Amino acid sequence: MKDYYSILEIQENAAETLIKSQYRRLASVYHPDKNPNNTDKFLDLNEAYRILMNRALRESYDRDFKEFNNLKKSRSGDKIIPYRTRLRDGGNVNIEIDFTDDVINSKDGEFITKTIQLQRYVNCPDCGGEGRERGTLAIICPQCGGSGMVKNRDTKINEVCQDCGGYGDIFLYKCKICNGMGRIKKSEEITLEFKKDDILNSVAANGNDNNNKIIIFSGRGDDGVFGGKNGNLTVSVKIDDNILNKINNLHKGFFIKRLFSKK
Ligand SMILES: [Zn+2]
Ligand SMILES: [Zn+2]
Numbered sequence: 001m002k003d004y005y006s007i008l009e010i011q012e013n014a015a016e017t018l019i020k021s022q023y024r025r026l027a028s029v030y031h032p033d034k035n036p037n038n039t040d041k042f043l044d045l046n047e048a049y050r051i052l053m054n055r056a057l058r059e060s061y062d063r064d065f066k067e068f069n070n071l072k073k074s075r076s077g078d079k080i081i082p083y084r085t086r087l088r089d090g091g092n093v094n095i096e097i098d099f100t101d102d103v104i105n106s107k108d109g110e111f112i113t114k115t116i117q118l119q120r121y122v123n124c125p126d127c128g129g130e131g132r133e134r135g136t137l138a139i140i141c142p143q144c145g146g147s148g149m150v151k152n153r154d155t156k157i158n159e160v161c162q163d164c165g166g167y168g169d170i171f172l173y174k175c176k177i178c179n180g181m182g183r184i185k186k187s188e189e190i191t192l193e194f195k196k197d198d199i200l201n202s203v204a205a206n207g208n209d210n211n212n213k214i215i216i217f218s219g220r221g222d223d224g225v226f227g228g229k230n231g232n233l234t235v236s237v238k239i240d241d242n243i244l245n246k247i248n249n250l251h252k253g254f255f256i257k258r259l260f261s262k263k
Pocket of ligand 2: 126128
């Protein structure tokens with residue numbers, strides 16, 4: 001929200017005569033003829049003058065302005081959540097599972113189930129992922145009008161609004177459980193099912209490099225909040241080197257057999 005009083009360099013109770021004289025003085029300083037590269041200030045002066053010189057418009061502006069200032073005061077000490085930490089999309093969660101025994105003790109084509117303890121971010125149960133205390137408001141950011149972007153006065157480049165962090169809204173009371181993030185870290189026991197073939201294919205395709213032997217569970221990583229999408233759960237397949245070599249040899253043989261049988 002623009003502060004018309006500071007634009008005109010006057011107090012909030014300034015009389016119309018002062019508004020008029022300040023406008024004349026500043027308008028001549030910032031006139032586009034003298035400042036062809038910066039017309040914003042001149043436009044602001046005109047806008048401020050137009051609003052403050054109209055009794056009805058000034059009254060309604062004063063009401064909004066007071067509310068805006070109260071809002072800013074009520075939020076002092078309650079720092080607005082920065083853009084980069086208030087994420088929408090959930091992150092990928094990466095874990096490693098040792099399949100050595102499972103691969104030895106199961107038949108090809110079988111499913112291998114693994115129950116593991118998984119730590120990931122889930123929707124905050126307290127605020128339901130809203131990031132603000134239940135029953136409290138998220139208001140349209142007065143600084144950017146909800147767009148999340150503001151034009152830098154000097155560079156004329158659109159930048160992320162600092163007041164709302166680019167979200168276009170502001171929480172009057174952020175959720176204390178998740179600190180406004182909408183999600184909390186949770187450890188839970190989950191059961192995953194793997195096709196033995198997927199594990200074999202994964203290790204055969206990537207050799208001994210454990211980091212690359214990965215099976216992806218789409219959407220089972222960190223929860224997305226504020227309309228974001230879930231991250232993935234990626235499982236690095238770990239297998240004892242000796243067993244891995246055996247599998248690789250067997251697997252190669254398997255593929256070669258298949259190639260020949262096709263002819
Ligand atoms: Zn904003
Ligand atoms: Zn919460």
